[in-house]
Amino acid sequence: MATGRTERPAHRGRGIPEATVARLPLYLRALSALSERGVPTVSSEELAAAAGVNSAKLRKDLSYLGSYGTRGVGYDVEYLVYQISRELGLTQDWPVAIIGIGNLGHALANYGGFASRGFRVAALLDADRAVAGQRIAGMVVRHMDDLEQIVRDDHVSIGVITTPAPAAQGVCDRLVAAGITSILNFAPTVLSVPEGVDVRKVDLSIELQILAFHEQRKSAVDPAAPDLPAAAQPAASPAGGPAGDLPEVMPA
Amino acid sequence: MATGRTERPAHRGRGIPEATVARLPLYLRALSALSERGVPTVSSEELAAAAGVNSAKLRKDLSYLGSYGTRGVGYDVEYLVYQISRELGLTQDWPVAIIGIGNLGHALANYGGFASRGFRVAALLDADRAVAGQRIAGMVVRHMDDLEQIVRDDHVSIGVITTPAPAAQGVCDRLVAAGITSILNFAPTVLSVPEGVDVRKVDLSIELQILAFHEQRKSAVDPAAPDLPAAAQPAASPAGGPAGDLPEVMPA
DNA sequence: TAGATTGTTAATCGATTAACAATC
DNA sequence: TAGATTGTTAATCGATTAACAATC
Numbered sequence: 001m002a003t004g005r006t007e008r009p010a011h012r013g014r015g016i017p018e019a020t021v022a023r024l025p026l027y028l029r030a031l032s033a034l035s036e037r038g039v040p041t042v043s044s045e046e047l048a049a050a051a052g053v054n055s056a057k058l059r060k061d062l063s064y065l066g067s068y069g070t071r072g073v074g075y076d077v078e079y080l081v082y083q084i085s086r087e088l089g090l091t092q093d094w095p096v097a098i099i100g101i102g103n104l105g106h107a108l109a110n111y112g113g114f115a116s117r118g119f120r121v122a123a124l125l126d127a128d129r130a131v132a133g134q135r136i137a138g139m140v141v142r143h144m145d146d147l148e149q150i151v152r153d154d155h156v157s158i159g160v161i162t163t164p165a166p167a168a169q170g171v172c173d174r175l176v177a178a179g180i181t182s183i184l185n186f187a188p189t190v191l192s193v194p195e196g197v198d199v200r201k202v203d204l205s206i207e208l209q210i211l212a213f214h215e216q217r218k219s220a221v222d223p224a225a226p227d228l229p230a231a232a233q234p235a236a237s238p239a240g241g242p243a244g245d246l247p248e249v250m251p252a
Numbered sequence: 253m254a255t256g257r258t259e260r261p262a263h264r265g266r267g268i269p270e271a272t273v274a275r276l277p278l279y280l281r282a283l284s285a286l287s288e289r290g291v292p293t294v295s296s297e298e299l300a301a302a303a304g305v306n307s308a309k310l311r312k313d314l315s316y317l318g319s320y321g322t323r324g325v326g327y328d329v330e331y332l333v334y335q336i337s338r339e340l341g342l343t344q345d346w347p348v349a350i351i352g353i354g355n356l357g358h359a360l361a362n363y364g365g366f367a368s369r370g371f372r373v374a375a376l377l378d379a380d381r382a383v384a385g386q387r388i389a390g391m392v393v394r395h396m397d398d399l400e401q402i403v404r405d406d407h408v409s410i411g412v413i414t415t416p417a418p419a420a421q422g423v424c425d426r427l428v429a430a431g432i433t434s435i436l437n438f439a440p441t442v443l444s445v446p447e448g449v450d451v452r453k454v455d456l457s458i459e460l461q462i463l464a465f466h467e468q469r470k471s472a473v474d475p476a477a478p479d480l481p482a483a484a485q486p487a488a489s490p491a492g493g494p495a496g497d498l499p500e501v502m503p504a
Numbered sequence: 505t506a507g508a509t510t511g512t513t514a515a516t517c518g519a520t521t522a523a524c525a526a527t528c
Numbered sequence: 529t530a531g532a533t534t535g536t537t538a539a540t541c542g543a544t545t546a547a548c549a550a551t552c
Contacts, residue, residue: 020519062534071532073532117461198467202454204365204436205369207454210274210343212434214434216341235261244330323508323509326510430516
């Protein structure tokens, strides 16, 4: 681990593991709740329980940020909230544009969680001229034609794609061309982006499928059993079987 | 790896790594697209590209299911669709209940992707008597009072929680008591569940925070720099700093 | 047979965890 | 000082990847 590292203490600044970054928001949420209750300090054991992880992992995660705890005492809640917020970049403003104002885009526009923690819905866009012009969550939906201009004028830094799957790549390309380098994709498609552009993906259908996998295992009477003979390989695709019944995963 | 393993070939059946399970839906989606285009066979290289992974990983993932390819040729698209569907448990019906019909619940009820691949929205529930009774996506919203009965009568196997955060744990407890062992949680809270119950979590706010972290790094002029002196530790929580400004992440 | 492509091996990498010395 | 709790080490575990023998 950490072979060609530079002179810096611990890992500070660069080199926080992805798995740790993904958990920092959980810690932050738990800490915010403690902060609201006026709790001044918290131990790794307590905070870990609140965040749903084990305490060794929590301490290791926090150690990547620095030594912000006090042995024998714990962590100062307010101080840790600030440090994690700063590390995540939440002490600055992040204007977000939502593209595709269908059911999901509509829901996100009204989503309270967006407005918190530095994120601000700066623009709503849709390709349908009947949707553009409508007032949603206190904002007027703009037409896709204005995308580049809106990104520029409003300094949009994160694009949220909630279009139907077939439209997603085109929207993505335009966002990237307009200079956006962070995209949250709700459309069930793999997006191609150039080096340096981050895409994160939220996929309801995939989450359900993972649950189904485990659910199936639970109720399975015999964990071995159900299989086709190895002989019946590629040649015969299961005669009229379930394969054909599965429709395309589609719009959001 | 695999120390006390039993007599079965490769990993077949049990023991598919979590990381692999999480990718199977991606492969399935790519394969379905190929199937619709009438493509008969696909190489690991092509399929991997379509799913956005590298081909070594794809082949390793598929090898956990069995030897369903043909050397020198590739994989039969229809056959692989069937095998993955079966492995994921998508050849059976999964009745889903959505609890909490706010903006997000509403969007999910109308979400096309739900209906595909064996998932079927069996019931919509809400705690608000003004919402119960409304007709959404062709269904009448039921009141929470009927939850246990609905789960029983409609054989609901997966619960989707789209309530505000404070209500989520209570709903979760009732679902578990009613016999549900698979839950998809959209509320920004950690849910406590007994052993044997699977919870997966979709958290928009967390995804945004992860993007913000990386976005911040990109624009950072000096990757070292911004920090407080180590001396100003727990004692002083950053005077009136951003910490207090961060409101609670809230309802969905 | 020659070319293509799978399935598997083995090396590497990253993440998790228990344990405990350091220290408040 | 005694008790509590952090920060870090080191062992373990799981996931990724390149490479290639097997084989169609």
